[in-house]
Amino acid sequence: MNALARHRALSRIWSSQPGWRGVISTVNHSDIGRMFLLVATLFFLIGGVLAMLIRTQLATARSAFVAPAIYDQIFTMHGTVMMFLFAIPLFEGAAVYLLPKLLGTRDLAFPRLTAYGFWCYVFGGLMLVFALLAGLAPDSGWFMYPPLSSSAHSPGVNADFWLIGVTFVEVSAIAAAVEICVSILKFRAPGMSLDLMPIFAWYALVTALMILMGFPPLILGSILLELERAFGFPFFESALGGSPLLWQHLFWLFGHPEVYIIFLPAAGVISTVLPVMARTTLLGYRWVVAAAVALAFLSFGLWVHHMFATGIPHMGLAFFSAASTLVAVPTGIQIFAWLGTLWKGQPRLTLPMLYIIGFFFTFVIGGLTGVMVAIVPFDWQAHDTAFITAHLHYVLFGGFVFPMLAGLYYWLPQLTGRKRFFRIGEMAFWLIFMGFNGAFLAMHWVGLLGQRRRIAWYPENAGWTEINLMSSISAFVMAIGVAMVVFDIALHALLAIRGSRNPWGAGTLEWAMPTPPAAYNFASIPIVGDREPLARDPELANKIARGEYFLGAPRGELRETLTVDAAGGRPEALVIFPGNSTLPITLAAFTGAGFLGALIRVYWVIPLALLFVVGLSLRWGWSQREATHTGLQNVGRATLLPQAIETDRSPGWWGSAFLLGADAVLYGSLFFGYAFLWTVGPNWPPPQWLSLSVLELALGLIGAAVEVIGILLAGRAVSRSSPPPSLGILLTLAGAAMTIAALAMTLTRAGQLTDYAYGATIFVMIAYALIHAAIAAITICSLAYRTLRGGAARPRTSNVNIVRLWTDYAAFVAATSLIATQFSSYLR
Amino acid sequence: MLAGSAAIFTLVMLLLLIAYRRTPAPHQSEHRQERFWLYGLGLAFPLATLAALLIYGLVVGETLLPKSGDDVVTVRAEARQWSWSFGYADAAGLRTQGVLHIPAGRPVDVEITSLDVVHSFWAPRLAGKLDAIPGQVNVLRIEVAEPGEYQGVDAEFSGPGYSGDAFTVIAHDPAGWGAFLGRAKE
Amino acid sequence: MKDVVRIVIAMLVWLALFSALYGLEGVGCAAGWQHIQVTGATLFQAAMTLAFFVALLILAAVLVGLRSPLFRSASPFVAHISTMLAVAALVAGAWTLFPALALSHCA
Structure with a gap:
């Protein structure tokens, strides 16, 4: 088979369908990555228009441009759109598009999950856009502090749009994070051990792990606040044993890591682009990896620095002040590693490099003002003024938008196979750079003069008018720059000027393929022995196209790739991917219907939607392409590997393991909330406690134990292949049924206590356990079904191991939640 | 802090500029470069600066804490959408709307709370912010040397009336403070 | 997977200890430990000081553990990164938790 025939065969296997059917049924990471990037950019433009409205309002004293009620919606939506609908999805899009190409594989770990995440993002984003257009947008500020966002002070549907829309979008972030973790750890080119991974993959891995740890607290907070708004569960109502500070803790437990979730991918782009522009390799690869990991964890120890003014004791503040200064160290290490890289090589002044210089200029200022606000007494003055707004824009625009623009211009030739012709990008850079600094330097100044953030107007005699006008004019200059970038990209797409294949002389694998890339990425999966395989072997692209490496011979209609062992990169198994499917968009639509039901408070829709979601999920699991051949498979180069499902x-x-990790963080946050209300919440103890029921406790604990033992037995039976694992499955099912019964009884009793924060909290804990017990029961039923069908459908060890994760977790949750709630009356 | 920040910023920009201007030294070992850029500039330099800054900040923070004393005056600030109401420990029953009276030259503890949503008490020339949170009382220590009028605002977004939510602090000399309290007793 | 654990474990332990000390401070203040005297110090002081040293001990143990032949990674790269991060976690422990020794209580 020659290279062209191989290209045709692989293209037929991997392509999406033509036209609109392709858009809704594609599961290919290049397609979905491009769609993600496009939609995220649209949201950036929407957020940008909102920003211009804000600057119009503030350009003059006592402005009458819009009334405060509208203005509040505008700034709330500006923050919400930029954070949730632009920054995170743009990272997801970049990662989805780039990672398989950087890692030397053909697609991400779960192609249909990629599509599902994308459609959840689109549908959730549409909800928020609808709210904006209908004038029903959230208006309590993007961090939605209760009681301002509670039903007493925000009676309309506005806050519900935020809580439900954003949570829906976060489903997509969690899906993408699971996908990215598994892909980076398992789906790499053979030979690519952890130390040979492209640096961007390290950053993406760290970011994805942070999303799994950082988003669950906010998802929990949103669920609790929505329960308070819809059903009067008083988690944040101080008169009834709740605490408004609980929301602030949960929100910032997410909110601070969020800043680094946004910054780290951008740092990954710089670490990739900057060495190429300096014609050298990154200085201190190991240092940079360690710094990224350290930064990720330190960022989880900063959340209280958003709450310095809430009256927390000084020692508590001091811990967070110290951590907030320390986080500057790994950031500094990265900055100096990049500067050292420039000194090591011979830097060129290309367009991507211009944007990186813009990054250095703005981000260093943002970092320095960040250290200032980490100091408690300074923050007591600067907090909630325009100084903070300026600081966070220096960090986020400087630390994210500039590097992402650098990345855009760097990878544009890869994305399109074309080259730029006009020099609009350079002009746009100078407009954005000058406009940005003009707008936000001024805001530092006016903030120190006392201008608060989020004000709709200020008096003429405040002396802020000229500064604000200057800031607004600069902001519009910046907006013109952004519009020119959009124009530049549009021209680029319209004028087809073929570019060379690797215009920057980069060494990573995404340049070792024809551009624009084919749907299958690599005609054969290369063997990697270097951090920059293409720099070491300039012939690599041709060898890949000639099928000299793994899986160079397409078989039937199968979409095939390899997995490797996580650390060493030895080939481990053959993966057969599912093909194009409309299942993801359908599942996302039904998920959306459930969220919509909660939003418009038509609650009978939710169980109905849930029924479809469960049904479609089971079909999803079943339509996983079963192996037509069993046993070891020939993957080329005289290598035999088992199939991944075997x-x-x-x-x-x-x-499942990564998803349950995120789930466990959510459960942990719930325990934190329980302990927080117990120790710090005002108006505790509650008038009524949940009394101990020995029956419920014993039933639940024994059930959990039986569940754990049962699945253990089932696993043993399957690995010995005879007899069928019926006993184990029946035991597990019985155990699950017992925990469900025990939890349901406890839930009924807790349901009578929910007009107080204590009762509401234990109700949620038990309900959480009950939901997981039900999921466990469904997974066991699917295992039972496999056993009954037998033959090719018979359960394999991999099936049992997945089910076991869910049942063990459900057993753990049932036991711990029952213990924590049943004994609570003795702990008072 | 501003001068230090400006110096660090200038250093980074200079290093960036020089990278473009110099001819690279031939064959400097990667290890030596790591030592200079990463151990030196990346690690030692920020650790030393930040340690000094952090300790300074914590010491200042400690001195701003309310310490018990004999002549502390206690007042109470209650926030609501969108006005402030003040009460006085030395004059039970006395309430003022939108104007807080305090004595100059004596430490004052302001007990801050809210009747509805989260607000924040901020009189920029007197002290930093402290939030007014429903169900919770936060104590802010302020001390004014000179009698006079000082402006204060709500500094946590609290809804549509937030922009105009302001109050005044009037610091009295001892005679004026006596007269103010005396007026209450009449 | 074990190598990934080796890389993240030290900072994860730091985060757990950091949260634990912050929690202990909250519980101590809520329970009024600053008013209970035990041999020359308050119960609050004693608890925070003890917790500080236990935390550093645990972080030091993680460092020693990651360098010991028993848990050391076979990959020199992972071994190196995990050591760097264990040192970072120890420094972070001392840096972020020292207020437990020095600052005033519950004010």
Whole structure:
């Protein structure tokens, strides 16, 4: 088979369908990555228009441009759109598009999950856009502090749009994060051990892990606040044993890591682009990796620095003040590693490099003002003034938008196979750079003069008018710059000027393919022995196209790739991907219907939607392409590998493990809330406690134990292949049924206590356990069904291991939640 | 802090500029470069600066804490959408709307709370912010040397009336403070 | 997977200890430990000081553990990164938790 025939065969196998059917049924990471990037950019433009409205309002004293009620919606939506609908999805899009190409594989771990995440993002984003156009947008500020966002002070549907829309979008972030973790750890080119991974993959891995740890607290907070708004569960109502500060803790537990979730991918782009522009390699690869990991964890120890003015004791503040200064160290290490890289090589002044210089200029200022506000007494003055707004824009625009624009111009030739002709990008850079600094330097100044953030107007005699006018004019200059970038890209797309294949002389694998890339990425999966394989072997692209490496011979209609062992990069298994499917968009639509039901408070829609979601999920699991051949498979180069579903730990196991990790963080946050209200919440103890029921406790604990033992037995039976695992499955099912019964009884009793924060909290804990017990029961039923069908459908060890993760977790949650709630009356 | 920040910013920009201007030294070992850029500039330099800054900040923070004393005056600030109401420990029953009276030259503890949503008490020339949170009383220590009028605002977004939510602090000399309290007793 | 654990474990332990000390401070103040005297110090002081040293001990143990032949990674790269991060976690422990020794209580 020659290179062209191989290209045709692989293209037929991997392509999406033509036209609109392709858009809704594609599961290919290049397609979805491009769609993600496009939609995220649209939201950036929407957020930008909102920003211009804000600057119009503030350009003059006592402005009558819009009334405060509208203005509040505008700034709330500006923050919300930029954070949730632009920054995170843009990272997801970049990662989805780039990672398989950087890692030397053909697609991400779970192609249909990628599509599902994308459609959840689109539908959730549309909800918020609708709210904006209908004048029903959230208006309590993007961090939605209760009681301002509670039903007493925000009676309309506005706050519900935020809570439900943003949570829906976060489903997509969690899906993408699971996908990215598993893909980076398992789906790499053979030979690519952890130390040979492209640096961007490290950053993406760290970011994805942070999303899994950082988003669950906010998802929990949103659920609690929506429960308070819809059903009067008083989690944040101080008169009834709740605390408004609980929301602030949960929000910032997410909110601070969020800043680094946004910054780290951008740092990954710089670490990739800057060395190429300096014609050298990154200085201190190991340092940069360690710094990124350290930064990720330190950023979880900063959340209280958004709450310095809430009256927390000084020692508590001091911990967070110290951590907030320390976080500057790994940031500094990265900055100096990049500067050292420039000194090591011979830097060129290309367009991507211009944007990186813009990054250095703005981000260093943002970092320095960040250290200032980490100091408690300074923050007591600067907090909630325009100084903070300026600081955060220096960090986020400087630390995210500039590097992402650098990345855009760097990877544009890869994306399109074309080259730029006009020099609009350079002009746009100078407009954006000058406009940005003019707008936000001025805001530092006016903030120190006392201008608060989020004000709709200020008096003439405040002396801020000229500064604000200057800031507004600069902001419009910046907007013109952004519009020119959009124009530049549009021209680029319209004028087809073929570019060379690797215009920058980069060494990573995404340049070792024809551009624009084919749907299958690599005609054969290369063997990697270097951090920059293309720099070491300039012939690599041709060898890949000639099929000299793994999986160079397409078989039937199968979409095939390899997995490797996580650390060493030895080939481990053959993966067969599912093909194009409209299942993801359908599942996302039904998920959306459930969220919509909650939003418009038509609650009977929710169980109906849930029924469809469960049904479609089961179909999803079933339509996983079963192996037509069993046993070891020839993957080329005289290598025989098992299929991934016949190994003990399939990609599905890894995905479940990471998802449960995020789930456990949510459960942990719930425990934190319980302990927080107990120790700090005002108006505790509650008038009524949940009394101990020995029956419920014993039933639940024994059930959990039986569940754990049962699945253990089932696993043993399956690994010995005879007899069928019926006993184990029946035991597990019985255990699950017992925990469900025990939890349901406890829930009924807790349901009578929910007009107080204590009762509402234990109600949620038990309900959480009950939901997981039900999920566990469904997974066991699917295992039972496999056993009954037998033959090719019979359960394999990988199936049991996945089910076991869910049942063990459900057993753990049932036991701990029952213990924590049943004994509570003795702990008073 | 501003001068230090400006110096660090200038250093980074200079290093960036020089990278473009110099001819690279031939064959400097990667290890030596790591030592200079990462151990030196990346690690030692920020650790030393930040340690000094952090300790300074914490010491200042400690001195701003309310310490018990004999002549502390206690007042109460209650925030609501969108006005402030003040009460006085030395004059039970006395309430003032939108104007807080305090004595100059004596430490004053302001007990801050809210009747509805979260607000924040901020009189920029007197002290930093402290939030007014429903169900919770936060104590802010302020001390004014000179009698006079000082402006204060709500500094946590609290809804449509937030922009205009302001109050005044009037610091009295001892005679004026006595007269103010005396007026209450009449 | 074990190598990934080796890389993240030290900072994860730091985060857990950091949260634990912050929690202990909250619980101590809520329970009024600053008013209970035990041999020359308040119960609050004693608890925070003890917790500080236990935390550093645990972080030091993680460092020693990651360098010991028992848990050390076979990959020199992972071994190096995990050591760097264990040192970072120890420094972060001392840096972020020292207020437990020095600052005033519950004010």
